[in-house]
């Protein structure tokens with residue numbers, strides 16, 4: 001029987017976002033094949049990609065043992081929140097260096113990659129993407145938003161503030 005996946009407050013559904021997949025692979029930290037493996041980025045001296053289970057990420061044992069983190073760039077949060085996000089939360093893969101969005105002085109929950117079609121449901125996230133392109137002529141910014149695609153590029157990364165519920169997003173491409 002497969003164990004219940006651990007709870008990740010900053011990445012509530014890592015199976016839906018594709019960061020954690022079903023796998024028979026053995027975890028390099030607990031040496032057990034537990035039915036799931038993390039396939040997102042790992043910043044560590046050793047190559048641990050596709051070799052860590054979600055439980056060893058959630059309890060901090062993988063980060064502690066391998067000095068690993070799963071997201072590199074998190075700005076402007078307290079140290080305990082920073083460690084929770086970088087060391088005990090599955091990261092996500094972007095086209096550029098990923099960074100975690102912050103709202104209400106805490107990391108927001110990562111909901112996944114989205115494109116223009118999905119973005120329509122989140123006017124607050126659209127607003128944050130318009131803000132990101134504020135230096136562009138308005139028509140060009142709108143055109144850019146319409147080219148966003150969930151599986152290709154440019155793509156947008158959707159988050160939701162854990163405190164106030166606001167959706168926010170940023171976008172990137174190669």
Ligand SMILES: [Zn+2]
Pocket residue numbers: 027028029030031032052053054055056
């Ligand atoms: Zn493990």
Ligand SMILES: [Zn+2]
Pocket residue numbers: 103104161162163164165166
């Ligand atoms: Zn907020």
